Amino acid sequence: MDIPLNRRQFMFLLLLASLVEFPSIEGGQQEIPLSQADFHAPHPWLG
């Protein structure tokens, strides 16, 4: 069944789509620039 969208509905769907963050090719991750790392933050890792 063909359901026509009015302009307002179309714009709303477009807005929703723009909010969805699509994953990158490599396993759904965004790589964080190293400049954004906090090297002095407490961390759980041993060794």
Place this chain on the structure above:
Amino acid sequence: MNQVICDLCPHYCTIPPGGAGDCRVRVNLGGRLVASTFGRPSAVHVDPVEKKPLFHFLPGSTIFSLATAGCNLHCRFCQNWQLSQRDGTQMEQVFHAPPQQIVHYTLQEKCPSIAYTYSEPIVFYEYVLETSTLAREKGLKNVLVTAGYINEKPLRQLCRVIDATNTDLKAFDEGFYRDICGASLKPVLQALTIFRQEGVWLEITYLVVPTLNDDLVRIRAMCKWILAELGAEVPLHFSRFHPMYRLQNLPPTPEETLIKCRQVAKDVGLHHVYIGNISGQQGENTFCPQDGTLLIRRFGHAVQENRLKQGRCPTCDHLLAGVW
């Protein structure tokens, strides 16, 4: 078929197209073996070098420390399993960090060295090799914190750019390595001897797991092997186990057990035996093996006093083994 065989470590994984080795991160992409975490660490921190633990290597300094996901062992007691027992795609964060940037930030943070640590640097071997080579050109030192499960040829090649290592000796028992770690002991012993032969500063960590590897007879045998094959001056760290990962049914290592282990090692003739993951112990301090003078006083990961004079004991002038 386009299978590939990874000959980096003694697992010699045969990897089908699209698959990964036992380490989860060395993958077969179209018939080509690819280190999928190259330049993509999931942990990057500035730590005290004592945390590695290295007690005879630039004491009191900071070390730029990084790890990617993956490990070629599967220790049931792993203390960093959220890093080591995952592939790169399962990590909550992954940094974009090519080797040049690691070196850049190490210099910016005024760290004299870089540690490849937390998980298992052997599985991100190419990343370590390239970063270490660049780091050395800039006057930085490189540290490998590893389980030492690697084949001879790649290890000797890596040793050319590595200055120090803390290598885990998980047990002195093939059965333990097989059943608890998914590996074997012999290649680890070989790696320890290679580090010594290649002039890499070596310290050993032994995590004492109650009931599984705390038998003092075996620990004595291990200490004798270290004395005979590696030398009395190789520091040995007995580290406290905390219930973790798949061994949450066991209690933390009792303090008395660690003290007994240390005594056994000293009785055998090892000069520098430490107790780790527990603070406020004499086993945290460094003493002169010649006259017993307290040389470095520590609390936890902090150096409270360092009395060494260019690596020498201030009272008897004995040159302490290490990198000062």
